[in-house]
Amino acid sequence: MPTAARDIPSPNGFHPGDLARTVSSSFGTLDLSTSPTATFHSPNNSFGGPPRTSAKQLKPFATSDIKVLLLENVNQTGQTILKGQGYQVEAHKSSLPEDQLIEKIRDAHVIGIRSKTKLTANVLKHAKNLIVVGCFCIGTNQVDLKFAAENGIAVFNSPFSNSRSVAELMIGEIICLARQIGDRSNEMHQGSWSKVSNGCWEVRGKTLGIVGYGHVGSQLSVLAEAMGMKVIYYDVVNLMGMGTAGQVPTLEALLNGADFVTLHVPELPETKDLIGEKQISQMRNGAYLLNASRGSVVDIPALIKALQAGKLGGAALDVYPNEPGANGPTFNAELNDFTEDLRKCKNILLTPHIGGSTEEAQSAIGVEVADALVKYVNYGTTIGAVNMPEVSLRNLTQDEPNHVRVVYIHKNVPGVLRKVNEVLGDHNVDKQMTDSRGEVAYLMADISNVNTSEIKNLYQNLEDLGSRIRTRVLY
Ligand SMILES: NC(=O)c1ccc[n+]([C@@H]2O[C@H](COP(=O)([O-])OP(=O)(O)OC[C@H]3O[C@@H](n4cnc5c(N)ncnc54)[C@H](O)[C@@H]3O)[C@@H](O)[C@H]2O)c1
Numbered sequence: 001m002p003t004a005a006r007d008i009p010s011p012n013g014f015h016p017g018d019l020a021r022t023v024s025s026s027f028g029t030l031d032l033s034t035s036p037t038a039t040f041h042s043p044n045n046s047f048g049g050p051p052r053t054s055a056k057q058l059k060p061f062a063t064s065d066i067k068v069l070l071l072e073n074v075n076q077t078g079q080t081i082l083k084g085q086g087y088q089v090e091a092h093k094s095s096l097p098e099d100q101l102i103e104k105i106r107d108a109h110v111i112g113i114r115s116k117t118k119l120t121a122n123v124l125k126h127a128k129n130l131i132v133v134g135c136f137c138i139g140t141n142q143v144d145l146k147f148a149a150e151n152g153i154a155v156f157n158s159p160f161s162n163s164r165s166v167a168e169l170m171i172g173e174i175i176c177l178a179r180q181i182g183d184r185s186n187e188m189h190q191g192s193w194s195k196v197s198n199g200c201w202e203v204r205g206k207t208l209g210i211v212g213y214g215h216v217g218s219q220l221s222v223l224a225e226a227m228g229m230k231v232i233y234y235d236v237v238n239l240m241g242m243g244t245a246g247q248v249p250t251l252e253a254l255l256n257g258a259d260f261v262t263l264h265v266p267e268l269p270e271t272k273d274l275i276g277e278k279q280i281s282q283m284r285n286g287a288y289l290l291n292a293s294r295g296s297v298v299d300i301p302a303l304i305k306a307l308q309a310g311k312l313g314g315a316a317l318d319v320y321p322n323e324p325g326a327n328g329p330t331f332n333a334e335l336n337d338f339t340e341d342l343r344k345c346k347n348i349l350l351t352p353h354i355g356g357s358t359e360e361a362q363s364a365i366g367v368e369v370a371d372a373l374v375k376y377v378n379y380g381t382t383i384g385a386v387n388m389p390e391v392s393l394r395n396l397t398q399d400e401p402n403h404v405r406v407v408y409i410h411k412n413v414p415g416v417l418r419k420v421n422e423v424l425g426d427h428n429v430d431k432q433m434t435d436s437r438g439e440v441a442y443l444m445a446d447i448s449n450v451n452t453s454e455i456k457n458l459y460q461n462l463e464d465l466g467s468r469i470r471t472r473v474l475y
């Protein structure tokens with residue numbers, strides 16, 4: 001933990017506290033100070049190699065003034081990293097209802113969420129201090145990414161730290177469905193002995209059809225082949241199969257050819273009800289459907305009909321159109337009107353969105369996302385951001401005491417760089433990188449020989465440009 005923050009010397013009589021109020025719109029009224037004792041727990045060399053000399057901590061604020069709101073039981077590993085920076089961390093076990101979220105998010109500079117917290121434009125427009133969102137999960141469909149980018153809020157996630165956990169759950173469920181384990185176990189819990197082999201199968205030699213052959217789908221492919229399954233997959237992108245897995249050209253071909261169909265696509269307008277009545281009718285009689293992607297991908301009432309009619313042999317669902325924000329007895333008709341019918345179906349495994357819920361996955365995600373948040377807050381690095389251009393510069397070092405790093409998020413329109421460089425041009429620009437993504441561009445520049453007294457003007461001149469979305473000056 002950092003100890004007391006050290007004020008930046010103010011040789012020209014300009015009080016750092018005054019500057020703090022103007023340096024970054026994102027930090028409101030912070031003291032302008034650094035925390036030299038704050039430790040950054042992993043190497044911060046942006047290009048992966050060892051730092052040339054010891055890296056300089058860049059923090060135009062007392063780290064203890066950074067307010068972090070963590071929802072949905074973010075793993076301790078992540079909390080420890082953020083607290084280790086000296087940030088103020090408020091952690092909640094569940095998500096918050098929208099009105100409470102709006103109240104809490106007003107003050108936060110950083111928010112960490114999982115899949116249940118909806119960061120809509122309506123919520124984000126109240127988040128005047130927010131500079132970054134960490135999704136401690138894979139999916140980012142719960143965040144209005146475009147609105148966030150256009151308001152200078154970067155969003156990070158963990159692209160694959162829980163993929164293996166999801167793939168292993170799928171393997172477990174494929175075997176459980178093939179052997180009707182869910183039903184047998186329920187019967188035994190109710191005191192009933194029912195030793196049957198009718199409709200129970202080995203998985204060896206059966207065909208697994210994977211829809212969405214990304215991080216999860218490809219892991220699953222390897223595990224399934226190791227059990228002697230044949231694997232086919234359908235993806236909108238042409239991808240090389242793992243082992244002997246083969247891509248099929250259409251979803252229909254996959255549905256026609258598979259005994260087990262698993263879904264691993266993102267939530268997108270195109271994947272809404274990807275599997276409905278028509279697609280289920282294209283599946284083999286007695287086949288099984290497993291969904292661990294998002295609840296919107298399967299038309300659940302159509303699935304219920306197919307199970308009731310005996311068209312399908314069983315199903316496993318980990319995700320639902322509406323999911324509760326906290327644990328408790330909430331999986332009922334108020335949440336989704338089909339719930340009671342679903343619960344009555346035979347050979348259906350229902351799990352509460354736990355595909356990625358393992359100790360291994362959650363602790364790895366905690367580290368990965370918290371690291372990305374620290375690098376963004378302290379250094380402006382956007383590597384791994386899902387809604388901003390990816391920009392990074394080699395670290396400033398202790399040998400560069402009068403350097404500042406300028407981060408300028410701006411509208412991607414002609415003529416901006418000329419104007420920005422007019423502002424920066426009074427100094428020596430040591431290095432600069434800029435990139436754009438859609439309507440938003442991100443510029444990072446390290447400039448040398450800047451007196452503390454000049455920083456306010458530098459900041460203000462950038463703020464005054466019409467293209468500005470957000471300015472940060474780090475040193
Ligand atoms: N249940 C859980 O706990 C859990 C855990 C992790 C991920 N997920 C969900 O699973 C999804 C997939 O995860 P991933 O890490 O494999 O993602 P990924 O981005 O690595 O892979 C997704 C694949 O789907 C493909 N795709 C996109 N649209 C498609 C379409 N219309 N038809 C066919 N393929 C399409 C993409 O090309 C990509 O190859 C995530 O977006 C997330 O929503 C759920």
Ligand SMILES: O=C(O)CC[C@@H](O)C(=O)O
Binds near residue numbers: 114116162355356
């Ligand atoms: O942990 C969660 O809430 C989400 C898990 C999973 O759906 C993901 O998107 O990574």
